[in-house]
Amino acid sequence: MQTSKTIKFSRRSFLQTSSLASGGMLIGFNLFTACKADIKPPEDLSLLNYNDFNAFIKISNEGKVTIFAPNPEIGQGVKTSMPMLIAEELDVAWKDVHVVQGALDNENFSRQVAGGSQSLRHGWLPLRQTGATARQMLINAAAAQWGVLPSECSTKEGLISNASGETLGYGDVVVAAATLPVPEDVELKDQKAFNIIGKDISNVDIDEIITGKSLFGLDYKREGMQYVSVLRPPAFGQVLESFDDSATRAIAGVNDVIKFGNKIAVLATNTWTAMQGKNALKAVWNQDTKAESTAFHDETLLGLLDGNSFETLRKDGDVKKAFADADQVLERTYESPFMPHNCMEPMNFFANVTTDKIELVGPIQTPAWTSTRVAELLGRDESEVSLQMTRMGGGFGRRLYGDFALEAAEVSHLAKSPVKVIFSREDDMTDGIYRPAIKYRIAAAIKDGKLTGYHLKEAAINGNMYGLIPNFFPAGAIENYQVDVANYKSNITTGAWRAPFTNVLASFEQSFFDELAQVMGVDRIQLHLDLLQKVKGTTDERIQYSPERLEGVIKMAVEKSGWGKSSEGIYQGFAVYYCHNTHVAEVADIIMDNGIPVVKKVTCVVDCGVVVNPLGAKNQVVGGVIDGIGHSMYGELTFKDGKPESNNYNTYQLIRMGQTPQVEVHFVDSDMDPTGLGEPTLPPIGGAVANAIYAATGKRLTKQPYMKNLDVEKVIG
Amino acid sequence: MPTFQLKINGETHTIEAEENTPLLWVLRDQIDLVGTKYGCGIGQCGACTVHVDGEATRSCLQTVSVLAGKEITTIEGLSEYGTHPVQEAWKAVDVPQCGYCQSGQIMTASAFLNENANPSKSEIRDAMHGNICRCASYNSIEKAVEVAASKLS
Numbered sequence: 001m002q003t004s005k006t007i008k009f010s011r012r013s014f015l016q017t018s019s020l021a022s023g024g025m026l027i028g029f030n031l032f033t034a035c036k037a038d039i040k041p042p043e044d045l046s047l048l049n050y051n052d053f054n055a056f057i058k059i060s061n062e063g064k065v066t067i068f069a070p071n072p073e074i075g076q077g078v079k080t081s082m083p084m085l086i087a088e089e090l091d092v093a094w095k096d097v098h099v100v101q102g103a104l105d106n107e108n109f110s111r112q113v114a115g116g117s118q119s120l121r122h123g124w125l126p127l128r129q130t131g132a133t134a135r136q137m138l139i140n141a142a143a144a145q146w147g148v149l150p151s152e153c154s155t156k157e158g159l160i161s162n163a164s165g166e167t168l169g170y171g172d173v174v175v176a177a178a179t180l181p182v183p184e185d186v187e188l189k190d191q192k193a194f195n196i197i198g199k200d201i202s203n204v205d206i207d208e209i210i211t212g213k214s215l216f217g218l219d220y221k222r223e224g225m226q227y228v229s230v231l232r233p234p235a236f237g238q239v240l241e242s243f244d245d246s247a248t249r250a251i252a253g254v255n256d257v258i259k260f261g262n263k264i265a266v267l268a269t270n271t272w273t274a275m276q277g278k279n280a281l282k283a284v285w286n287q288d289t290k291a292e293s294t295a296f297h298d299e300t301l302l303g304l305l306d307g308n309s310f311e312t313l314r315k316d317g318d319v320k321k322a323f324a325d326a327d328q329v330l331e332r333t334y335e336s337p338f339m340p341h342n343c344m345e346p347m348n349f350f351a352n353v354t355t356d357k358i359e360l361v362g363p364i365q366t367p368a369w370t371s372t373r374v375a376e377l378l379g380r381d382e383s384e385v386s387l388q389m390t391r392m393g394g395g396f397g398r399r400l401y402g403d404f405a406l407e408a409a410e411v412s413h414l415a416k417s418p419v420k421v422i423f424s425r426e427d428d429m430t431d432g433i434y435r436p437a438i439k440y441r442i443a444a445a446i447k448d449g450k451l452t453g454y455h456l457k458e459a460a461i462n463g464n465m466y467g468l469i470p471n472f473f474p475a476g477a478i479e480n481y482q483v484d485v486a487n488y489k490s491n492i493t494t495g496a497w498r499a500p501f502t503n504v505l506a507s508f509e510q511s512f513f514d515e516l517a518q519v520m521g522v523d524r525i526q527l528h529l530d531l532l533q534k535v536k537g538t539t540d541e542r543i544q545y546s547p548e549r550l551e552g553v554i555k556m557a558v559e560k561s562g563w564g565k566s567s568e569g570i571y572q573g574f575a576v577y578y579c580h581n582t583h584v585a586e587v588a589d590i591i592m593d594n595g596i597p598v599v600k601k602v603t604c605v606v607d608c609g610v611v612v613n614p615l616g617a618k619n620q621v622v623g624g625v626i627d628g629i630g631h632s633m634y635g636e637l638t639f640k641d642g643k644p645e646s647n648n649y650n651t652y653q654l655i656r657m658g659q660t661p662q663v664e665v666h667f668v669d670s671d672m673d674p675t676g677l678g679e680p681t682l683p684p685i686g687g688a689v690a691n692a693i694y695a696a697t698g699k700r701l702t703k704q705p706y707m708k709n710l711d712v713e714k715v716i717g
Numbered sequence: 718m719p720t721f722q723l724k725i726n727g728e729t730h731t732i733e734a735e736e737n738t739p740l741l742w743v744l745r746d747q748i749d750l751v752g753t754k755y756g757c758g759i760g761q762c763g764a765c766t767v768h769v770d771g772e773a774t775r776s777c778l779q780t781v782s783v784l785a786g787k788e789i790t791t792i793e794g795l796s797e798y799g800t801h802p803v804q805e806a807w808k809a810v811d812v813p814q815c816g817y818c819q820s821g822q823i824m825t826a827s828a829f830l831n832e833n834a835n836p837s838k839s840e841i842r843d844a845m846h847g848n849i850c851r852c853a854s855y856n857s858i859e860k861a862v863e864v865a866a867s868k869l870s
Contacts, residue, residue, distance in 0.1 A: 212752015
């Protein structure tokens with residue numbers, strides 16, 4: 001979709017206020033954000049319900065510009081990049097902009113979410129429109145004051161000029177501008193005229209971060225607040241039978257112990273005391289539902305893959321016949337474990353529930369949904385709930401769920417006191433909502449040297465894949481193609497984990513294609529290019545990816561990585577993937593160090609359309625790649641008798657600097673509308689690494705974490 | 718409850734705490750210095766790193782009872798206006814993503830560069846290995862330490 005320069009809006013689309021008490025203009029315009037990748041904005045934006053969109057610009061009488069960043073900031077950079085879009089079209093210098101995190105605003109910001117790598121994609125046109133419309137209103141006010149036509153005026157960085165050379169600052173006309181009608185058909189800038197978009201812009205919070213200012217949920221304080229540590233069931237499927245809190249209450253600084261549901265809250269005057277108090281509780285738990293172990297999960301998932309009770313998500317042609325007629329069949333089973341999110345900032349939330357209002361403050365990726373659930377939980381009206389979003393020490397999907405906010409609200413309500421619930425690292429790692437364990441069986445049918453059938457089966461704990469994914473590559477490229485899913489409902493809770501649904505599938509699929517090329521006796525890259533050729537010009541509307549854009553990133557990755565020309569001792573592995581609307585190709589370079597594979601370099605080529613903030617974009621690309629390497633090589637949470645077998649970093653490995661490769665990033669030069677970067681570079685990298693390890697050792701890795709399943713002793717080279 | 722005198726960023730604070738209370742929580746909850754972060758509580762992640770007599774130390778593992786007479790420096794005290802060469806380098810490279818681990822990274826890097834102002838790449842990687850960054854801003858951290866080193870030497 002090419003960027004459109006003129007957008008029609010109805011008058012109702014702007015919520016406009018006249019002068020603020022402190023002077024200046026506040027323009028409201030609703031911004032739609034969604035956490036689901038399958039929601040597309042329609043081509044004609046006038047069809048959208050503008051109550052779903054909102055962004056604010058505040059211009060004071062002195063011309064100072066405050067831009068409210070609408071979406072939660074989890075480290076993905078939207079607090080910087082979304083305001084950039086507004087500032088660009090408003091035509092102010094970035095140095096004159098002050099960015100403030102927007103609070104949850106039920107009237108104007110109705111869908112503020114961080115998830116699915118969708119913020120820039122959905123904000124691209126509406127946010128620019130907000131800036132452009134505000135600029136036009138300021139011009140119109142200046143023109144009226146001068147008695148000239150608006151078309152005779154121009155702007156430059158907050159200053160309006162007319163043909164005679166007279167100037168007025170935005171602050172001089174803002175009060176008048178606020179009373180004017182909202183113009184329709186405002187033109188957006190040509191991309192060549194961008195002064196801010198496409199430039200390296202620093203993180204708006206950098207000064208506060210590097211000097212340790214209070215920014216995160218864990219830093220938030222309120223007078224009279226009690227610190228809360230919660231005892232939750234040690235194993236999944238357990239219920240609380242009884243407990244003895246005498247030792248806890250004897251600790252100086254412990255104020256109270258409150259049972260709520262299946263959990264026990266210890267309220268204290270500071271965090272350490274609350275944690276000590278929780279550790280001193282003696283609780284008796286009953287195993288109510290099954291106590292599951294990893295051996296059971298493995299057996300169950302393999303059983304599902306071997307069985308016949310699948311739900312078919314996509315079926316093209318007849319895979320059964322294709323496999324029956326094949327000269328050769330390649331079939332592989334791939335396995336991946338549960339994965340905790342391990343945000344560096346553990347879960348936490350502040351709540352102050354009083355008779356007339358409910359105040360919530362903390363790190364949350366879904367502020368609106370969470371507020372609704374808190375109101376429901378306490379039987380209160382949603383209008384009584386306010387939510388202030390703090391900066392988040394990582395989200396990765398864990399902070400979509402808001403369970404920690406519900407806990408804080410319930411405890412505050414019961415204690416009749418402001419409280420902050422703080423998870424210890426152990427609480428955080430054992431509380432659930434993990435990436436589920438998933439196994440895949442992938443099979444390909446080859447006949448007369450061609451790929452005639454492809455059958456992908458997924459068996460997941462609780463469920464994983466959903467409707468859109470079966471329409472990713474290689475859908476459309478193979479005549480007989482089928483995607484089947486099966487799942488086992490466990491009492492272990494699961495949820496979205498950075499690039500959910502694809503974060504494991506991509507690696508395994510790319511490993512499979514690597515092996516497939518070898519079995520077919522064709523070049524790895526050529527296999528992909530030939531398949532993509534078949535998809536060009538397809539009329540299948542379900543196809544999600546662009547074969548041209550995948551081809552583009554493949555060719556660039558081959559060129560930039562020196563594919564096929566690596567020096568001795570360096571082994572390369574390739575992967576290409578489309579997800580979250582972005583097309584990515586990666587090449588991993590590894591060496592073998594005493595039989596241990598070490599990733600030295602990754603070449604990552606990304607087609608995400610316009611790169612709004614190259615500095616921030618690069619961070620996301622590199623972060624996704626290294627995150628993907630770390631988790632595919634080392635990450636694993638196992639269970640025994642319903643209990644997670646690891647709960648802190650002495651027994652769980654997160655990737656560290658010493659294991660990190662240098663990542664070289666290349667963006668495809670494009671003027672297409674921007675697509676997201678928070679997730680897309682993560683899914684394929686495990687595949688690139690596994691393929692490089694094959695090149696080095698002759699061993700195909702089919703089970704993550706790769707380093708545990710490497711059989712190091714048997715490695716050659 | 719016992720009281721302790723702690724010298725933090727040049728100022729002496731008298732605090733009341735049980736003697737096994739880690740410095741980390743005294744800093745955060747009692748003295749309102751929230752720049753030092755909690756990540757794991759067992760000295761594995763480095764988010765809680767401060768300087769004790771100039772040495773990088775895990776404040777989650779230092780109890781208040783052993784800190785009498787020591788000079789403690791937190792991220793807030795590293796410089797008056799955020800202008801320590803390591804902080805400036807962090808800005809120049811635009812290191813942080815979520816930012817949560819960065820106080821610890823900066824404190825580890827600054828103590829390290831104080832001992833070794835002209836480190837090799839592999840020395841930097843070894844020195845920073847103890848600090849986890851979940852957002853994986855490692856390439857940028859490495860670069861920033863190099864930039865800071867070049868300013869200091």
